[in-house]
Amino acid sequence: MTTDTSVKRPMTAAAKLRHVAWYQQPRWQRLGALLALGVVLTVMVGEQGNTRDIFYSLRTSFTGVNLWVILALAVAIWCVREFTSGLLTKATERARSLAAAGPGGKLEQARTVVRTQPKVRWGLLAAVLLIVLLVPGQLSGYWQTVLVDQVAIYALLAIGLNVVIGWAGLLDLGFVAFFAVGAYSAAFWTGALPVEPPVVLNNFLVIPVAVVTCLIAGILLGAPTLRLRGDYLAIVTLGFHEIVYLVAKNADGITNGSAGARQIPKFSAFGYQWSLERMPYWYLLVTLIVLMVVIFVRLEHSRVGRAWTAIREDEVAAAANGVDTVKFKLMAFAIGASTSGIAGVVYASKVGYFNPENFAILNSILVLAYVIFGGMGSLPGVLIGAAILVWLPEALRDYVEPSDRYMYLGALLVVMMIYRPQGVWPSRRRQRELKMADEGLGEADAMTERAGGKL
Known part of the structure; x- marks a missing residue:
């Protein structure tokens, strides 16, 4: 009995091609x-x-x-x-399956109650908000300063950058430039710069002015550049940051140059003036963050939010289906920048003094890291990401040299990207994309397996 080797050879070659070392x-x-x-x-x-x-x-x-x-x-x-x-x-x-088994499962009952009864849902959110407001008052002065000057401020910045990157899919490496615009707006309209303003405003009145200023700055950045994509757009935004930074550093007669803005007034309203105490600023920032989250949740599920999702998924397909991609990308830049303007006003009032070095390019990279670490497109995720990554370098201050703290932060980000690229608290859409990409299904916008997916 003879064997046909001519048939076996191609099969062996195919098996070798499929073999993975x-x-x-x-x-x-x-x-x-x-x-x-x-x-x-x-x-x-x-x-x-x-x-x-x-x-x-x-x-x-x-x-x-x-x-x-x-x-x-x-x-x-x-x-x-x-x-x-x-x-x-x-x-x-x-x-979970045991808890949710059948209509009488406890987990299924809890989900149904939270989903169908607004009072329960709002009660849980109120409890979380109450904890956020009360617990920081029990911390030391140092950690209260960290919460106000870093965690809350960067949380506001991360919420704004999440609109640009997480929802619209636009890579922005110069987002802190808008933060600088908001801070210098506060310094100008409160009379803390060499240039006299037309009228001196209270910091609360400066907030809407700074929002409009950052909206205009976002439009000026986006209008000539939004036809670019990917790396090219990122380089342009990086250049925009450097322009703002260098103007702030060298325009001595307008921004006071490297000396920075000094003696910026504190917030005041109804006879009460914010002082050097930290907790009043914490309550103000939490209020602003809650307000921004409520607005952006509504925005995410609106027609504008769906247009951003379509652009992020496939810009060509979105344009082919009638989405005005330039208009909606411009809106993403402008709306994200406005949040930075609010953060800039509060930051300037709290610290009382700042200079251009407070808005270095490293800060833009850090905000981007907070959004990616927490979960792009997820508002709870970016808040958690900002809190964790701001806390970590401060927690290491007694054990690690100041110049080495961000090295450990970078190592944590690498480990996170290896094992959980969707972030700590990912959005459902992003999590689904990564799962599909990992299985080789479709053309999901995510880090994919090699061609053909898993064997």
């Missing part, structure tokens, strides 16, 4: 990425070099104990994520 499997690729991250992090936070020995930094970094500690931590993260996450996921899903 062990180092090409996603699990081991993730391990390699984590180990590479550990090596880079060790070098970046190690000893500084010197002119006498150019290899001093590398030699001390690779011979010390820090390398092995960081690599061990990377391997531990990999082991926990690869070998226990599946068990935890199955246990969680089983618990």
Whole structure:
């Protein structure tokens, strides 16, 4: 009995093409990425070099104990994520299925109550808001300052940038330029700059003026550039930031140059004036954040929000279906910028003094990181992302050199992108896109598997 080798050979060749080596499997690729991250992090936070020995930094970094500690931590993260996450996921899903089994399941009953009874839903939201308002009063003065000057301010900025990136899908690397416009608007209209304003305004009255100013700035940025896409648009926004930064730094007769704006008045209303105490500003910022969230939730589910979604998914298809892409992208830039204007006014009034260095390009990158880490397109996500990533460098201040804190922040972002690219609290649409892309279905707007999806 003879065998037909001419038939077996093509099958063997096809099998070889389908074969995936062990180092090409996603699990081991993730391990390699984590180990590479550990090596880079060790070098970046190690000893500084010197002119006498150019290899001093590398030699001390690779011979010390820090390398092995960081690599061990990377391997531990990999082991926990690869070998226990599946068990935890199955246990969680089983618990949910048991709780939701049948119409009488407790989980299903709770969901139905929250979904169908507005009083319960609003009661839960009121409880969360009450905790947010009361708990910071029990913290130390340092952490209250962090909450007001950083967490709340950057949360407002993240809400605005989420409109541009999360909903409209426009990469903006110069978003803090609008923050600077809002701050300098407050300084100008309160008489804190060399140029005298036509009329001196209260800071509360400056807020709508700053919003309009930032709207105009957003239109001026967007009008000539919104026909660009992707990296080209990002470079233009980066250039816009540098223009605003350099004008603020060099226009001594208008912005007071590097000396900055001084003695900016505090907020005042109905005979009460905000002082150096932090909590009144916290209550003001929480009120503004809640107001912005309510407005933007309504906006997300409106005709404008659906147009932004269509543009983000496929701009060509959106234009082919009658969506005025230039108009709606311009609206995204303008509306996102207006939120930065509000944040700029409150920040200027709170600190009383600022200079152009408060609006460096690093701050734009940080706001972008907060949005991506929390979950693009998700308002709860960007608030949580801003809170966590602002808290982390401050929590490390007693253990890590100031110059190295953001290295650990970057390492956390890399780990997050490896294992949870959708963010801490993703939007449902974004989560669905990433799941489809991971399975190789459709042309989802996400980081995809290689061609053909999973084998």
